[in-house]
Amino acid sequence: MKILAVDDDPIILELLTEVLRAADFENVTVCGSANEAIATLENTTVPFDCFLLDIQMPDVDGIQLTSAIRAMPTYADTPILMITAMSDRSYIDKAFEAGASDYITKPFEISEVHARLRVFEALVKERKWKEDRNPVTPQQEPLAMVADADFQRRLRLHDIDGFIDYLALENYLLQVPRMSLLSMCTVGIVVRDMHRIFAASSVYEYESAVADVAEAISETLKPQQFFGAHAGEGEFVCVIDNGSGFEAEAFERALNETLQEMDLHFCDGRAMSLQTAVGDPVSLKIRSAKSLPNALVQALSNAESTARTGRGSNTDTWGKSALLGL
Amino acid sequence: MTDFSMAEGLARVRCRFIEELEPRRHELVRLRDEITDAPLVEDKVEAIARIAHKIAGTAETLGFAKLGKVAADLDEFIDQNPQLGVLPRHVLFGLLDDIVALSDQILSVPDHQFG
Numbered sequence: 001m002k003i004l005a006v007d008d009d010p011i012i013l014e015l016l017t018e019v020l021r022a023a024d025f026e027n028v029t030v031c032g033s034a035n036e037a038i039a040t041l042e043n044t045t046v047p048f049d050c051f052l053l054d055i056q057m058p059d060v061d062g063i064q065l066t067s068a069i070r071a072m073p074t075y076a077d078t079p080i081l082m083i084t085a086m087s088d089r090s091y092i093d094k095a096f097e098a099g100a101s102d103y104i105t106k107p108f109e110i111s112e113v114h115a116r117l118r119v120f121e122a123l124v125k126e127r128k129w130k131e132d133r134n135p136v137t138p139q140q141e142p143l144a145m146v147a148d149a150d151f152q153r154r155l156r157l158h159d160i161d162g163f164i165d166y167l168a169l170e171n172y173l174l175q176v177p178r179m180s181l182l183s184m185c186t187v188g189i190v191v192r193d194m195h196r197i198f199a200a201s202s203v204y205e206y207e208s209a210v211a212d213v214a215e216a217i218s219e220t221l222k223p224q225q226f227f228g229a230h231a232g233e234g235e236f237v238c239v240i241d242n243g244s245g246f247e248a249e250a251f252e253r254a255l256n257e258t259l260q261e262m263d264l265h266f267c268d269g270r271a272m273s274l275q276t277a278v279g280d281p282v283s284l285k286i287r288s289a290k291s292l293p294n295a296l297v298q299a300l301s302n303a304e305s306t307a308r309t310g311r312g313s314n315t316d317t318w319g320k321s322a323l324l325g326l
Numbered sequence: 327m328t329d330f331s332m333a334e335g336l337a338r339v340r341c342r343f344i345e346e347l348e349p350r351r352h353e354l355v356r357l358r359d360e361i362t363d364a365p366l367v368e369d370k371v372e373a374i375a376r377i378a379h380k381i382a383g384t385a386e387t388l389g390f391a392k393l394g395k396v397a398a399d400l401d402e403f404i405d406q407n408p409q410l411g412v413l414p415r416h417v418l419f420g421l422l423d424d425i426v427a428l429s430d431q432i433l434s435v436p437d438h439q440f441g
Contacts, residue, residue: 009380009383009384010342010346011339011342011343011346011380011383011384012380012383012384014338014339014342015336015339015384015387015388018332018335018336018338018339021332021335022331022332022335056379085379085382085383085398085401088405088406106382106383106384106387107382107383107384107385107386107387107394107398108387109387110387
């Protein structure tokens with residue numbers, strides 16, 4: 001895995017080099033500033049597979065650098081690990097908003113850095129394997145019909161306000177200070193009859209529809225502070241701040257109205273009617289760190305239940321599973 | 327890579343940290359002296375925060391937990407006070423003095439004892 005580490009402290013760069021070498025990550029390039037990193041990216045022929053970035057740096061900081069890296073098509077999906085002393089919630093939010101995949105606070109445990117990089121390494125290998133097996137050319141893409149693999153894939157929706165990768169959303173939950181979690185909840189959203197709706201779609205139409213639903217979610221949730229992610233198929237999950245008063249039924253109504261106003265169509269002019277089901281929220285208070293990612297799964301399960309049987313049938317709403325330590 | 331070669335690598339970085347600690351300590355003392363009987367000038371307080379931030383980033387991982395903790399406290403104290411000109415002096419100087427004292431302790435130990 002080819003790694004680029006950026007920090008204005010040379011001691012950190014030396015330490016990271018040793019830490020990475022200890023885990024057999026030998027291909028490491030280091031830069032002392034964001035500008036040096038951007039110049040390195042512009043001049044490199046073999047793209048980097050992973051970035052380790054500090055936040056607090058003079059001139060251009062690590063959050064601005066993250067945005068700049070994400071704006072480069074080559075690095076739209078490349079894992080970015082923030083390694084920073086900034087543990088304040090506002091920095092964590094800004095980093096994930098800019099496109100960070102994960103976040104570690106200094107001083108760090110060496111084993112923690114190794115563990116995060118192993119996750120990224122597996123991700124990078126999987127992506128390369130898929131690309132090698134199933135190369136997609138831009139000319140083929142609009143004509144191809146949606147296959148199961150396309151349908152299950154979690155799409156990257158960085159261009160939509162509040163939307164980040166699913167993996168980044170899991171990592172975000174693990175980084176948010178415990179006090180902030182007290183007022184947060186997760187909410188799942190499912191597009192009803194998604195298989196039927198997308199059965200006749202091309203990959204392009206399917207991906208556009210997913211982006212349209214995400215856009216509608218983002219618009220409807222505003223001005224509430226949230227992060228959302230596509231969870232594959234027609235499913236979405238959001239982490240909502242100050243979500244203790246969140247009303248799923250009212251949100252579902254508003255979201256479906258927004259989608260109707262968007263007046264969506266297939267490429268051949270047929271109307272595309274998208275209806276969503278919103279599950280009851282899952283509170284994040286009283287959750288152990290290990291069970292936090294389960295709150296996303298639970299929210300999706302609630303949404304699926306609402307889509308199947310209607311509202312009020314969910315078995316787990318505010319915290320039963322949390323009390324059981326799930 | 328073996329645990330032994332990783333330990334060797336970390337020992338090298340620890341030596342570099344100590345080398346770098348000496349000028350950082352001097353700079354902190356210089357800045358402290360400059361603001362002792364003068365108004366708290368923002369760029370001097372920011373310079374103190376930058377040094378504390380750097381020390382805090384690596385000290386604990388390299389085995390200097392106490393120094394790392396005090397440096398992180400100073401960094402956070404400055405970061406969370408938007409009005410640098412009116413920082414409580416006794417807190418600022420207390421944390422600065424602790425960093426200088428802990429740095430002196432580390433710098434007084436012969437090099438080979440860290441390697």
